[in-house]
Amino acid sequence: MAEITAHLSLPLPSPANTLAVDVLRIREAFTALDAKIAALDTLLSSDDVTLDSVQELVAAIKASQTEMGAVTAQVAAQLAVQDAQVAAQLTAQDAQVAAQLADLSALVYAGL
Numbered sequence: 001m002a003e004i005t006a007h008l009s010l011p012l013p014s015p016a017n018t019l020a021v022d023v024l025r026i027r028e029a030f031t032a033l034d035a036k037i038a039a040l041d042t043l044l045s046s047d048d049v050t051l052d053s054v055q056e057l058v059a060a061i062k063a064s065q066t067e068m069g070a071v072t073a074q075v076a077a078q079l080a081v082q083d084a085q086v087a088a089q090l091t092a093q094d095a096q097v098a099a100q101l102a103d104l105s106a107l108v109y110a111g112l
Contacts, residue, residue: 008032 003012010032011025 005029008036 003014004010005012010029012029013022013025017025
């Protein structure tokens, strides 16, 4: 019966297995754990500058996300103002065109 751990998928001994089978599974699990611990030891003994650089990058990305949010809000506010200004200009131009059309229509009906 093949049973494994949830996170690392390490082989687990099982009451249904023979001792000969489980000894091999336990050896496999210990070997995998040893490799994982060796990788962690390598990481922990690595140059702190590298780890600091990674942390600085994470901090910079988070700060950039905050700044981008603020810039996006400013752009949205400016676009809203410009949209209102353009709408007002178009409304004024529509009124002017309507007045000119009314004047021209009056001249056409007057026969001029």
